[in-house]
Amino acid sequence: MFPIAFLEFTAKDFIETLIIASVLVYLYRWVRGTFAIQATIGIVFVILINAVISILGFTTINFILKSILDVGILAVFIIFQPEIRKLLYRLGNNTSFDRFFTKSDSSEMIDEIVDAVKLLSKDKIGALIVFARSSALQDLVDAGVDIDAKIKSQLLVTIFKKETPLHDGAVVIRNNRIVAASCYLPISQNPNISTSFGTRHRAAVGITETNNVFVLVVSEETGRISIARNGALLSGLSIQKLRVEMEEAFGTEKFDEDVAFASQTELNLN
Template sequence: MSLQFQGLIQTFRVGDFFDILCVAVIFYFLYKQIKDTRAMALLKGLAVLLVINVISRFFDLHVVSWLLSQGMTVLLVALPVVFQPELRRALEQLGRGRLLAKKVDASEAEIESMVGEVVAAAKVMSRERIGALIVFEREVGLGEIIDTGIDIDGKVSRELLNNIFIPNTPLHDGAVVIRNNRIMAAACLLPLTQQRTLSTELGTRHRAAIGLSEQADAIVLVVSEETGKISYTYGGHIYRNLTEEKLREALRTFLDKPKSAFSFVKTWRWGK
């Protein structure tokens, strides 16, 4: 082993160092693009399949190895299609020089302040019957959703949220996406749910909120334009008729403790 190491050191060139550095930088940029999108979950699944494939080869599980090998071949062909939004966004940011943009996590105090501002805005919009759709990004990134809207990148405040959703203004249609303590974009497009059993009372806003919650771990706040009722969606389910305090508690739980969200949903059984 020592002889091999010595041989490696002797043959190592300065060009090899820059070669490794370039590859590391490329992988770092790719990771930065993927971690802010739903593709990160897919990448983790591929990593699990790769580990299982290595284990099956080590224990000579021939059938399992063959099935995984065939599956990996199909996945490699499908990857460019699956990652098309992320690849497009990476090229766009490369052209804008934004690949080195740093993502700053919000502190607990900032989250508490943001929750207070959102709840205050929702209270006003509920009273005035102003429809609203507010998305909170959590573990799964929503970069491709943000790209469908108009860039804002402003601090969350009740005044800004109320102004965005005033009827007949350029940004009132679509959703606002909040990442950490920043409103990243407005007028964003969300995927509609395909559920056939939903109540006919639920309009496009509610169906869009459910649709996104089916595809990501985001929590989506909805204010009904017709009734003024406040709801939120998570995990493909909608929880309606929230009071101010229940909304505040839900947002605190989901945004402060992402891993405990399912236990919170089990604790509060609000009407759908």
């Protein structure tokens, strides 16, 4: 017990304060850079005005403001619906559990993907590849074109060539197989994304904001290689660094320490 003036501050109070502070910091990081932060300021402003009006004794205005605040909880769910949905998706998708239950060898898949990206990047062929868990993104798969094929670099390059009807959209990979192509992803509305990134990159970030997936992007304009995870974009990867990132994401043991410091540009978009 720690006496503070006339208060008795116990270890339990300290832990409770620490938990509350951590939650508030997390919530701020969650809504930072989105519409939610402006909406939060507006709600706080209304509450402060209501307090001042109540002190001044303006009963009619006070009644109106109280009526507005009475439906505040419903308004919060309506206003913050996109952010709440993202939070619930993230809570429901735990990467550590995914790795625990997923033991399949991804070495061959990574080799084929890396070979494909080499060609795509060299020839500046735009590509968008989503690596999903066994139960994820079924709605996007159903809306795309069924493939259900073994992962081969030549097949991926062919799919994304402009001459093919399936080049527009994303390829979805699950259980080390190409399950669908021409899948359209939600576009991120995050204002912190640089204007130098186009629709493919915004779609890559958008799907990772609400789903626990790994997304690979090849720029059609520059051939630049990027990956997206958890609402963040890692851009300017070399082929060696891409392999390292994929091996880490999919739990393989083949790490190459010589390329651990390959050049890259990291854009934190949360």
